[in-house]
Amino acid sequence: MVLEFYTKLKEVLLQEERLILLVVIANEGSSPGRMGFKMLVTKSQMFGTIGGGIMEHKLVEYAQTLLDKPAFEPFVKKQIHDKSAFKDQSGMICSGQQTIAFYDCDLAFLPVIEKIVTQNNDFIFYTDKNIEINEVKNAACYFKESIGLVQKLYIVGGGHVGLALSEVLSKLDFEIHILDHRDNLNTMNANRFAHFRETVDFEQIENHIPDGDSVYVVIMSFGYRTDDIILRRLVNKNFKYIGMLGSKEKIATLFKNMIADSFDENQLSKVYAPIGVAIKSETAYEIAISVATQLISVKNRN
Incomplete structure (x- = not known):
């Protein structure tokens, strides 16, 4: 930060x-x-x-x-x-x-x-x-x-789950960045937990998230189309963690299409998807806790 x-x-x-x-x-x-x-x-x-x-x-x-x-x-x-x-x-x-x-x-x-x-x-x-x-x-x-090494979390998607995840992780040692492509999004404006909030073009998302062993990326955008754009532009970068929110069916389809377009299957295997730990989460806060648990596990892994 x-x-x-x-x-x-x-x-x-x-x-x-x-x-x-x-x-x-x-x-x-x-x-x-x-x-x-x-x-x-x-x-x-x-x-x-x-x-x-x-x-x-x-x-x-x-x-x-x-x-x-x-x-x-x-x-x-x-x-x-x-x-x-x-x-x-x-x-x-x-x-x-x-x-x-x-x-x-x-x-x-x-x-x-x-x-x-x-x-x-x-x-x-x-x-x-x-x-x-x-x-x-x-x-x-x-x-x-x-001025030390900090764990930087980039949440790509400023909706309700992004807001909930920002709140949960604000209690922990993460520098929180929230990114969305929609102007004047109410959940972005209400996000007082993130250190940085920015409206960006998802077609250039790779320019807004640096590589690094202390960088964590969570993709939870508005839908399939934007998730596809974001993942294609980020999957080959070097992160400590990259994960994507979505159903198993959606993710399977997205990965299948990317492989057909010559994306590396081994690189895709590094993506945590569906994101989070399996606790049958349904609400925004339950999903946020599920994702936060996974992030903590990765952060503390030796």
Whole structure:
């Protein structure tokens, strides 16, 4: 999550020369935004999330107004998810609270980003003065973030099962990416559990999911046609795990057609399909638990 986020931040900063970086530096209770969640905001672009909902919408608009003003020093805003709170109400009612740090980033921030994305640094320190690498100098530290290997989960399909799986795995050590090709999908907009949400073209899905031994891919798109497009473009990539939701009959037909089109049968045999463990799951949450169990098993396998 860290390296990918800062790679994107570098790209956007080079384009727009100034942006606002929002970082969740603390959270308590049932807060939708957890420590380490990040979001970049410009007048025309957003990336990442600080928890979604009306709170995120409100703070994005606020961050955009800051871009019309002179440069500012870092500051924090507390958001309490309780409408009975005397102040700092977020507009959400899920209880808990979170604190977000605001950083004004211009081109002078590029050397720090470069260190994050190109060097094997251990930690990023978010302070009341700036963002520093590996040590804090003359500043109070808000939050210390490790730049280590993380398990990256790409859920291709932002429907109800994708939402449920995001919620289940948000309690575990996965960096969650949710991808769909449909604009303004309600279940995507409601997904406050994923670290990254993105609308993409499934015909180019391979460009949005990197190879890697810590990368897990779950295909659960809208139907057979899109599943077919996605699997054909991903099956030959190197992942720790790739699985697909669907009935045995659908998967058998899909595999048969791919083999007829010269796809490698041995490569297809590596796809977990039907996805999940056999617990006779029916509801979205039961399916999510089934899939999560399989992912944990693969992750912990020596």
